[in-house]
Amino acid sequence: MNPSPRIRFANSARPVRTLGLGVIGLGTVGTGTLKVLAEHRREIQRRLGCNLQLKVICSRSVHKRDLSWLGQPVKITSDWRKVVHDPEVHIVVELVGVLSTARAIAFAVLDAGKHLVTANKQLVAEHGAELVERSRAHNVGLGIEACVAGGTPVLHAVREGLAGENFTAVYGILNGTTNYILTEMERRGCAFNEALAEAQEKGYAEPDPTFDVEGYDASYKIAILAMMCFGQAVRIVDIPVEGITHIDQVDFAYAHRLNHTLRLIAGARRRAGNRLEVFVRPMMIPTASRLAGVMGATNGILLVGNKGGNTSITGRGAGGEATGVAVLSDVVQIARSIAAGSSISTPFGYENWNPPRIAAPDENVVATYLRLVVRDRPGILGRVCAILGRHRINIDSVLQEPDCKKQHLPFVMTLEATKEKHVTRALKEIARLPFLAEPPLLLPFSDLP
Ligand SMILES: NC(=O)c1ccc[n+]([C@@H]2O[C@H](COP(=O)([O-])OP(=O)(O)OC[C@H]3O[C@@H](n4cnc5c(N)ncnc54)[C@H](OP(=O)(O)O)[C@@H]3O)[C@@H](O)[C@H]2O)c1
Structure with missing residues (x-):
């Protein structure tokens, strides 16, 4: 790295440097980061005691952008390599989104002996070990806070504040889009598609929401969080992922009768033999649990430690300026x-x-919620119970909301705790029953505190 000029503030005896910053990507997070930097420059300077200067900004269309709001002259380029190799830049912030470009930038930055900050969860989840190796080889910093829960500083909390803890589990609501949809379905009793359309209108959901609603976004985040909590490599392919598209508003009515609610939970917990279970799936959680109170596009994380007990943290999981604060x-x-x-x-x-x-x-071993939607006829319950009985699964209760159409009749069975593989096998048989009007829905009950 080129030596940077040393400066001395009037009230400081300690010589400090001017550090140059380069930002690649000028979309939601890039713009948000620069806006926060412009607004908080003095505070950041006071916190740092050294001079942090924005030197260069890069995006493909940067030459068409009005950047007068930055309030300072800054170099612009559409070629990210110029940022990486700019001798005035010490720290590069990568915010381009596309995985292949982000990976090329990240490796080039670290190999050039410069410090890297990235918000790309996919990059860190899939190439974290390699990024760490390269940053160590060049003795440079690697910042990843914005990759999980946007503006909520959960990674710092795990790495610094709870470094003395031994975690047994971590559970998170890590995707604001799905939490907005679920909590709107719960609050207003609306259908999934209506809540999704509204989330898209408000900018909480992408025009193609697959990455969020199918749980993939949350799987990258829980992979990072699990690696951080347990010091164990986690591969994305090992994470079973289930989204929320099959959740119906009627599930909230039944959940409430059972003093539960529904949330998309990304979790990781220690199992026997020091094995780790990592998952993303909708779950029935007690209405009194901490994560049940996480509403709208907010993110929430519950860290379970074997000495400190439960620590929860909630905050904004996305948005340009909130994520910019993490960056x-x-x-x-x-x-x-x-x-x-x-x-x-x-x-x-x-x-x-x-x-x-x-x-x-x-x-x-879990207790489960089984919702069936049937075309009503005599003998339905008997046939379902026979299958459950063959798999040695005990029924805890059978519930039915009043006033439903005979040709599209939902009812719910709650099943006593049993190995999930037995329930899955029974479900395969139940799914073939001729009177089903929809595929069955199976959700685990969780005893989240
Ligand atoms: N959005 C959020 O709330 C949020 C929250 C947490 C983390 N993140 C993560 O933050 C990162 C950025 O997300 P975003 O929402 O800000 O993305 P975005 O709005 O799509 O912005 C991407 C930016 O990267 C630029 N870019 C793309 N390819 C480029 C290239 N080859 N060379 C130079 N510039 C290039 C684009 O330039 P042009 O516009 O000029 O084409 C655009 O300015 C992603 O990894 C995302 O997962 C986002």
């Missing part, structure tokens, strides 16, 4: 380390990782 918090951490001349700590909080040891999820 700048990483920049501040890295700048502090550089100014103090200290070595950079590992972003995942572990110097040594365990290899992936994943528990089979269907070995879990």
Whole structure:
């Protein structure tokens, strides 16, 4: 790295540097980050005690953009390599979104011996180990806070504030789009499609919402969070993922009768033999649980430690400026380390990782919620009960909301705790019954505190 000019503030005896910042990507988060930087420049300067200067901005269409609101002259380029190799830039912020481009930028930045901050969850979940290796090889910082829960500083909390803890589980509502949809369905009793259309109108959901509503976005985030909490590599392919498209408003009516509600939970927990179970799925959670109170596009995380008990943290999971705060918090951490001349700590909080040891999820013993929608006729209950009985599954209760159409009649069975693999097998048989008007829905009950 080129030596940067040392400056001395009037009230400081300590010599400090001017640190140059380059930002690649000028979309939602890039613009939000620059707006926060422009607004909080003085505060950040006071916190840092050294001079952080925005040197260069890059996006494909940057030459067409009006950047007068930045209030300062800055170099612009549409070629990200010019940011990486700009001798005035020490810290590069990567916010381009596209995985292949983000990976190329990230590797080039680290290999050039520069510090990297990224908000790309997919990049970090899939290439985290390689990023760490390269950042260590070049003794540079790697900031990843914005990858999980946007503006909610959960990664810092796990890595720094709870570094003395031994976690047994972490559960999160990590996708604001799906939580907005579910909590609107719950609050207003509207259908999934109506809540989705509204989320798209308000900018909470993409025109193609698949990445969010099918649970993929949350799977990258829980992979990172699990690696951070347990110091164990987690591969995306090992995470069973189930989305929320098959949830109906009637499920909330039944959930409430059972003092529960429904949320898309991304979780990781220790299982026997030091194996880790990682999953993304909709779950029935008690209405009194902490995550049940996480409403709208908010994110919430519950960390379960074996000494400190339950620690929860909630906040904004997306949005340009909220995520920009997380990006700048990483920049501040890295700048502090550089100014103090200290070595950079590992972003995942572990110097040594365990290899992936994943528990089979269907070995879990869980109580479940089974919702069937049928064309009504005599003998339905008997046939379903016969299948459950053959698989040695006990029924806890049978519920039916009044005033439903005979040709599209939902009813619910709650099943006593049993190995999930038995219920899954029974479900396959039930799904073939001729009177079903819709595929059956099976959800686990969770005893989340
Ligand atoms: N949106 C959120 O609330 C949020 C929250 C947390 C994390 N994140 C993560 O933050 C990252 C950025 O998300 P975003 O929503 O800000 O994305 P976005 O709105 O799509 O913006 C992407 C930006 O990258 C630029 N870009 C793309 N390819 C480029 C290339 N080859 N060279 C130069 N610039 C290029 C685009 O330039 P042009 O506009 O000029 O084409 C655009 O300015 C993603 O990894 C995302 O997962 C987003």
